[in-house]
Amino acid sequence: MQILQILATASTLALMPAFAAAPGHITVASTTSTEQSGLFDYVLPIFEAESGIEVRVVAQGTGQALETGRRGDADVVFVHARALEEDFVAEGYGVERLDVMYNDFVLVGPGDDPADLAGADFAADAMAAIAQAQLAFTSRGDDSGTHVKERTLWEAAGLIPEGAWYRETGSGMGPTLNTASQMNAHTLTDRSTWLSFENRGDLEIVFEGDPELFNPYGVILVSPDRHAHVEAEGGQAFIDWLISQEGQAAIADYEIDGEQLFFPNADDGS
């Protein structure tokens, strides 16, 4: 009997604080790249200290993050796949898409660069060279923003990647980079994940700089008309701060090893 009592008390204690979850927090569905880059660890404390609003970030692939917003399980989505974001707003799930910042994608691969990708003019040419030489390539294969960009590049190169050299990992950017570094393979990654990634092995950036590789991030308030429980006030306060001068400066200030990861562009208009 005593055991049962202890068990009952323990479980009540465990459940209580969770049920009494205080308001004053918002849930943001964002991408693994922003989380893994450490950006949130840097900027969120600044916003939280100022506003008193706790920001809870759930990091998912862009596709999953938008689905989380669609289901009403987040107040704000903060992702990087512009076409999908515009659909999200057009379908009435989001209020408005706003530019926040951008970085770019880079092609990483073995440092000795056997196919001379560094000499390519465009990203699509580099991709074609990889396929031509059948050099190992790991793909996210998960409908993430990065995977969408990769498929666009293959299409631009006019080919369908298949064969033993092309491996779909079906996982996030980090796990895919881990796989690539073990196989000494090429892969497409956003620059922020790459800069914060520590298990590089022999991999280096082998191609970068094509405007095609531009990677813009947008922020959207989930529509309170669609989901009445959305913390619209807190969510809007967070968005307003992100695109304010102060928020933009905080984003620009975030660096790893002296290198800036994200470039604010809220004022560019869209």
Add this chain to the structure above:
Amino acid sequence: MSLIATALDLILSGDAILLDIIALSLRVTLSAVAIGCMIGLPIGAGLAMARFAGRGVVIVLVNALMGLPPVVAGLLIYLLLSRSGPLGPLDLLFSPTAMILAQTVLILPIVIALTRSVVEDLWGEYEEQLRSLNTSKLRAIPTLLWDGRFSLLTGVLAGFGRASAEVGAVLIVGGNIAGHTRTMTTAITLETSRGNLALAVALGMVLMTVTLALNAAAYGAGQWGRRIAG
């Protein structure tokens, strides 16, 4: 060597964030074990003693559910708790409560199946004796559970092991939110994907140390209890 050093550093530094993560992991898993036992022990014992049509099917089903993939359990709880799901208004998704629920689903089949097996054996042994005392089956359950407590402890520890080791369910329903729903296993997943393998292994060693301490305590308590009980 550097891995071990990192792990030791991590444990000895008493880092506040790490302590919070350990505390949350234990709170979630121990709560799930407690709830799993409160529900699973009586059901398992009942299943051991009741005779009804389809009993075999139920037993096979429960045994099979011991192999339920955590990610599937997580997905089911996610769909249930999502704002667009039937329990959406409770606003429980991405909370420790949701994680407790998901882990309870994982633990329950183990507790039921092992309780059934332990109590069935004991019932075979004591049936005549209890019947001669005119004890009803229902009233015999607490006696049998108490009698089998040391064997049942193994089942409870197996449930604890399954819950504390899983990452698939808590990641989906908890969201791995820093300072709110980040546990040992989701933190290990995050550090692995960051390519921060040393920290990931160090966290894994911390988790194993905690698990080891808990199992040692349970074993010690069991031995002590046995001696007292003679």
